[in-house]
Amino acid sequence: DARVTQTPRHKVTEMGQEVTMRCQPILGHNTVFWYRQTMMQGLELLAYFRNRAPLDDSGMPKDRFSAEMPDATLATLKIQPSEPRDSAVYFCASGLGVSGSTDTQYFGPGTRLTVL
Amino acid sequence: AQSVTQLDSHVSVSEGTPVLLRCNYSSSYSPSLFWYVQHPNKGLQLLLKYTSAATLVKGINGFEAEFKKSETSFHLTKPSAHMSDAAEYFCVVSDGSGTYKYIFGTGTRLKVLA
Numbered sequence: 050d051a052r053v054t055q056t057p058r059h060k061v062t063e064m065g066q067e068v069t070m071r072c073q074p075i076l077g078h079n080t081v082f083w084y085r086q087t088m089m090q091g092l093e094l095l096a097y098f099r100n101r102a103p104l105d106d107s108g109m110p111k112d113r114f115s116a117e118m119p120d121a122t123l124a125t126l127k128i129q130p131s132e133p134r135d136s137a138v139y140f141c142a143s144g145l146g147v148s149g150s151t152d153t154q155y156f157g158p159g160t161r162l163t164v165l
Numbered sequence: 166a167q168s169v170t171q172l173d174s175h176v177s178v179s180e181g182t183p184v185l186l187r188c189n190y191s192s193s194y195s196p197s198l199f200w201y202v203q204h205p206n207k208g209l210q211l212l213l214k215y216t217s218a219a220t221l222v223k224g225i226n227g228f229e230a231e232f233k234k235s236e237t238s239f240h241l242t243k244p245s246a247h248m249s250d251a252a253e254y255f256c257v258v259s260d261g262s263g264t265y266k267y268i269f270g271t272g273t274r275l276k277v278l279a
Contacts (some may be wrong), residue, residue: 055206080265092255092269099265140208148196150259151216154267157207 051075055141060165061132063069067129070160072141073122076088081124082154086138097140099146100102124151131164163164167192168258169258171270179278184228186273188256191237197259198239199267200230204252212254215239226250251277 054073062068074081082097096106101118104108113132118124128135138161142154172187190196201209202250204237220232230241239256253272258265 091271094266097266105266107265142209144265146265149265150194150262151214152259152265153199153214154209155211156201158208161206 051155053141053143053155055139055157055160057160057161058158059161061165062131063165064132065130066164067127068135068162068164070126070139070162072124072126072143072157073131074141074143076122076123076145077145077157078155080152080154081146082142082144083124083126084140084142086140086159087136092140095126128162131162133164135151136164147159160163167194167196167258167260167268169198169256169268169270171254171256171273173273174271175274175276177276177278178246180248181245184241184246184250184275186241186254186256186275188239188241188270189237190239190256191259194262198226198230198232199257199259200224200239200241201255201257202252203255203272209255212241232278246275246277248277248279251275 056071080099083095085093095109096116115127138159140159141157144152144154170189187229199214200212203209213222215232223229228243256270257267
């Protein structure tokens, strides 16, 4: 049963520290998405990639957030420096990336980040 | 531009009674529509999707949804609620412009009473 995996599942850190979240998309999937979920804002798209190339990162605070895909099996989301307002659940999703608007996204279990 | 509105933020039903979660969409394209479920402290799981084939779409766990173009609706139903259905449900429309992006509704939290 192919799944998106995310590590760590939980992270508690102090303000100012660097945080790195990792995602392994489903093998063969060409699109990868990063979302942030909070009670106040709901689900927000931060960035997404197709064939490892960033297509849209307009939802991401550029000064502190960065997203990369070093290879097809790993996507990373970094926050440096972290702030308490970054506390949220961060989801990664992947999709086949071949059928445009009908493409299904498959979500990972999320990383719950708490910044003290 | 595409958008989706979930008409109820909370719905409560008794176990064994029907479930109706309402969703209206706006799209300048022929839309693809999805319903996802999120159980507490879990990721989102696809329930079903509509992609311009049959207007009545059957999903997992007994859920189904009907695409009604004239009403711009895509309501989610289930004939008989189970305690395990208690979760948050998201209606989603695809961006439709070849970007693969989703537009999420604000979610409906379903409570199932014993």
